[in-house]
Amino acid sequence: MYKHFLFILFFLLSFLVHASINSTHYLTEDKVIYGEDNTLYAGEYNDQRFVEASKAVAVMIPVDQMIDFGSFYELVRKTTYVDNYPLCKNEINYRGRVHSVCSGFLVDNDVLVTASHCIPDQLACQNGYKWVFGFSKENMASNEPIFVPKRDVFSCEKILESEYNLSANVQKDYAVIKLSRQVETIVPLAFRKEGKINDDDELVLIGYPVGRPQIIADHGQIRDNTFFYFFRTNLDAFIGNSGAPVLNYSTGLVEGIFLSGERDYVFNSVRQCWNIKRCQGVECRGEDVFRITGIDYIAPNKRSWLSRLLPEF
Structure with missing residues (x-):
């Protein structure tokens, strides 16, 4: 019995020593800041082009966190796995009150693009x-x-096209969905129809990270533009941004769909909480963006994609 007790005590001490040596752990969420924090609430952004574009970007919320109140929905935040990872006090503003899951954007009045x-x-x-x-x-x-x-809330009627292939050098991850009705008064986003972005073009990301209201991240740079279906950037990205549009700052056109990237939270073993991972210079792998020209459904050289929305007889 005594030997058994010593064995357990030795195991626990070994574990604690190991934990103190390896004090940095990672939580796999799309949440990382490159250099300075370049995120702003959409309504506070100083370029009206992207404030206007932000109106066409929607947030995806689980139906079990929406309570019907007649002409409104109340959004309630249920406990999720994210709550098991408390942020340090200096990071608390990076997590919102709503459990949003993904982002998406309009390419037609009732057609939305997101990640598969x-x-x-x-x-x-x-x-x-x-x-x-x-x-x-x-x-x-x-x-x-x-x-x-409720006028701002829409259901997904059907998936029009979807592909999910994360094999090496491919990173195809997109879905084109038809909404339950047309989105009135909002102009769909214009997008690149051929070619690819220049290596030195600046990028802008519009999405809904970690249950926060709509955020715009700018000053994004291209890390790697050599892949056929995607490119890699240093945009400040967060969980919930998956499916969000990545736009060209010069042209205002959508260049791609934000997918995923660097591991993002770092555990602070002293304070017993999680810090946002921050990368300087060329540190970290970068964030992957699927090229919107890779979506067959809206490719201009395919048969008219708008005709596919007509009723079948």
């Missing part, structure tokens, strides 16, 4: 989530309940 891993099948499309437009800082200005008008 966000909407893996028709069941998730129709029953799992809803898409909310106009979710801004004003929605979360206090600790009061969060309400969004």
Whole structure:
């Protein structure tokens, strides 16, 4: 019995020593800052082109976190695995009050593009989530309940095209979905139809990270533009940005869909909480963006994609 006790004590001490030596651990979420933090709330951004573009970007929220209140939905945040990883106090503003999952953007009045891993099948499309437009800082200005008008909430009617292939040098991860009705008063985003972005073009990301209101991240640079289906950037990206549009700062056109990238939280063993991972210079692997020209459904050299939306007889 005594030997058994000594064995357990030795094991625990060995574990603690190992933990103290290896004090940096990673939580796999798309949340990393490159250099200076280049994120701003969409309504506070100083370029009106992208403030206007942000209106066409929606957030995907689980239906079990939306309570029907007549002409409104109340958004409630249920406990998720993210809550098992408390942020350090200096990072607390990087996590919002709503459990948003992904982002997406309009390419036509009732057609939205996102990442395939966000909407893996028709069941998730129709029953799992809803898409909310106009979710801004004003929605979360206090600790009061969060309400969004139903006119800004849309369901996924069906998946029009989807592909998920993360094999080496491919990174195909996109879904084109038809919404339950047309989105009125919002102009869909214009996107690149041929060719590829220049190596020195600046990038802008618009999405909904970690349950926060809509965020714009700019000053993105291209790390690697040699891949056929995707390119790699140093955009400040967060979990929830998957499916968000990445735009060319010069042209305003959508260049691609944000996918994923660097591991992002770093465990602070002294304070027993998680810090945002920060990368300087060329540190870290970068963030992957799927080229929008790789989507067959909206490619201009294919048969008219708009005709596919017509009813079948």
